[in-house]
Amino acid sequence: MSSIAASVFDAVSVYAQVSDPTPEPPPLADKIDQFLRYATWLAILSGTISIIVAGAKFAWEKWSGGGMESPKMVAGAMIGGVVATSAGTIMNTVLSI
Template sequence: MILAAVADTLVFTDTLAQIGNPTPEAPPLSEKILQMVRYFTWFILLSGIIAITYAGGKFAWEKWTGGAMQSPRMVAGAMIGGVVATSGGTIMNAMI
């Protein structure tokens, strides 16, 4: 019984070896999707730059007027968000 199972396994793996390794092919409309991703990445980077600039201006205003200092959290949040947003592609390439 064990020999029969081993023999069946060997025949199955031999059949899989004959199938081959298929080459990857881009799906239809993949260029449009990649263009949309590039636009989205550009928008995220622009949003991060605007957020850091706004938080820096607010930080200066709070320092000058002596108000509550909430802008350092905004600067840190914008920087962490930018790191996460821009590293998403790198993480996915490492996973694949």
């Protein structure tokens, strides 16, 4: 009976020593961060360009009297921008659960 208690005590003491490791960045973490910064920049640039194009199309449709499809484009670009800029927050929320 005492050998079982000693084994349990040894297992618990080993687990207590291993349970708090110090974090360390993975290999190539700086390259991944740089890629994510470039992707963020590209998402912001594409969102800005899409809103400008949708606004120009909206003005053209208003001036020429054509069908009004551009408000949908503006709304889509704005919703896409909100999702793209909040991606980090969404992932932090999902991964912290």
